[in-house]
Amino acid sequence: xxxxxLSLAASLYEPCALGADIGTDHGLLPxxxxxxxxxxxxIFADVSAKALAxxxxxxxxxxxxxxxKLICADGLDALTEPCGCVSVMGMGGExxxxxxxxxxxxxxxxxxxxxAHTDLHLxxxxxQEIGYHIVRExxxxxAGRFYVVWRAEPGAAAMSTEDIRFGPLLMxxxxxxxxxxxxxxxxxxxxxxxxxxxxxxxxHAAIDAIQADLAYYRRxxxxxxx
Numbered sequence: 001x002x003x004x005x006l007s008l009a010a011s012l013y014e015p016c017a018l019g020a021d022i023g024t025d026h027g028l029l030p031x032x033x034x035x036x037x038x039x040x041x042x043i044f045a046d047v048s049a050k051a052l053a054x055x056x057x058x059x060x061x062x063x064x065x066x067x068x069k070l071i072c073a074d075g076l077d078a079l080t081e082p083c084g085c086v087s088v089m090g091m092g093g094e095x096x097x098x099x100x101x102x103x104x105x106x107x108x109x110x111x112x113x114x115x116a117h118t119d120l121h122l123x124x125x126x127x128q129e130i131g132y133h134i135v136r137e138x139x140x141x142x143a144g145r146f147y148v149v150w151r152a153e154p155g156a157a158a159m160s161t162e163d164i165r166f167g168p169l170l171m172x173x174x175x176x177x178x179x180x181x182x183x184x185x186x187x188x189x190x191x192x193x194x195x196x197x198x199x200x201x202x203x204h205a206a207i208d209a210i211q212a213d214l215a216y217y218r219r220x221x222x223x224x225x226x
Contacts, residue, residue, distance in 0.1 A: 016084020027055030076103025093119025
């Protein structure tokens with residue numbers, strides 16, 4: 001059974017003959033996509049042989065071996081044939097951005113489903129740099145924290161610095177949990193700022209960036225009708 005984050009990712013997936021899940025870990029998302037008929041075949045990929053072994057156990061348990069291709073590879077090197085949709089999730093934003101920029105030639109127009117634990121702006125920036133644009137940007141909450149999940153499609157679209165930093169669709173969509181998400185971000189950033197301010201040698205650039213983010217989120221809370 002999928003948690004809220006993986007369920008949201010599955011709902012954003014493009015139905016296709018072949019999909020790929022990069023950083024598949026236990027393989028729960030691609031197994032679900034196969035069972036539901038959203039994808040006819042799936043590439044299960046991970047740079048960790050141990051993680052891929054867990055995915056193989058899941059595939060065998062769910063009797064999906066004939067529709068699954070398990071590949072131990074770094075990022076999009078796992079795309080050995082054209083895919084209709086590719087998910088890259090469960091990593092930091094810097095890692096996902098690197099995977100996208102290094103392997104962009106492997107995508108061949110595949111729809112992307114993305115979710116990062118940190119540095120969301122780096123993923124948005126990478127999406128723009130590889131000539132894609134974000135068409136869906138959705139919030140969910142799982143295991144006590146918030147996640148943003150994106151669907152991106154081919155076709156360049158310019159974003160402002162603010163859009164990249166905070167997510168234009170996220171703020172426009174007015175999700176019922178948007179206010180709670182912003183409140184959570186303020187708490188997380190405030191804790192981080194306190195840590196930086198108490199450091200023996202403060203990182204002034206990082207402090208300035210966090211203070212700017214806090215000002216943005218606090219302004220959004222003030223603008224909220226709730």
